[in-house]
Amino acid sequence: MTELCIDTSGATAVSIVRDGQVIGASRNESGRHHAESITPCVLEALEDAGLPADASHAGLDxxxxxxxxxxxxxxxxxxxxxxVFAKAAGIPVYGVCSLDAIARLALDHLSPDTHVYALTDARRKELYWGHFVAEGPDDVRLIGQLEVGFARALGGALREQSGLLVSDAPIPSHSADVLAGAEMGPVLPLDPAVMVRIVRARLARGEEERLGTEPLYLRRPDIHGQAPERM
Structure with a gap:
C-alpha cells in the first residue's frame, strides 16, 4: 500500500508512505500560503519517493x-x-483530525495510559485543543469534544482532568504565560504519515464513518455561515 498524506492545519506537510514507511516528504513552514505550496510540496514528495510526478500514475492506493x-x-x-488528487487517481480519500495525529505522535513517546491535551494555534489569541487517550498502539480516542477558546479555558480543563500538553510547535506567545504552570509533553512537528496508522486502525475496526473529510473549523468562518461540527 502506498498513501499520499497531506496536512495544512499549520504548515503544509506532505508525506508518501509505503507499507508503513515514509519514502518521500516535503514541507513548507508558511502558515498562510497553503494554496500556493500544496502542489509543489506534493511534487517534491513524489520525486523524493522516486515516483512519477503525475499523482494519477504514481501507483497510489x-x-x-x-x-x-x-x-x-x-x-x-x-x-x-x-x-482532487484522489479523484484523478481513482482512489479513496480518508480524513483524520489533525489533533488526533498530534496526540498519536506524542503518545508514541509516552506511557500508553497518559492523558494528553493536543493543541494548536487558532489565531485571534485563541487555541484549538482536544483531550485524548490512546486507543491501541496506532489510534487515539477523544474525551469530550474538540474546543476552541482562550488559554484560560484550557487551564480550567486541566484542573478538572490533569494531562500533558502536546503540540506540533511551542505554545504561542499569546497563551504561554497562562499555561506556564502546565506540564508539557513532547513538541513534535506534525508528520502526516501518522495518519496512515490511524486510518488503518479505524478501517480494521469497521469505523470508516470516523474518516470523513468534512472540515473542522470549530468556529464561524469570517465570511461564511455556521461551521459544521465534528461528527
Missing part, C-alpha cells in the same frame, strides 16, 4: 488528509487538493 481544526482558507485548500 489512497490519500489521507488532515481535517483540522484550522483556519478556514488553509484547511479548505488542503481538503480540496486531497479530493
Amino acid at each position: 489512497a490519500v489521507c488528509v488532515g481535517t483540522g481544526p484550522a483556519p478556514f482558507t488553509g484547511l479548505r485548500a488542503g481538503l480540496v487538493s486531497a479530493r
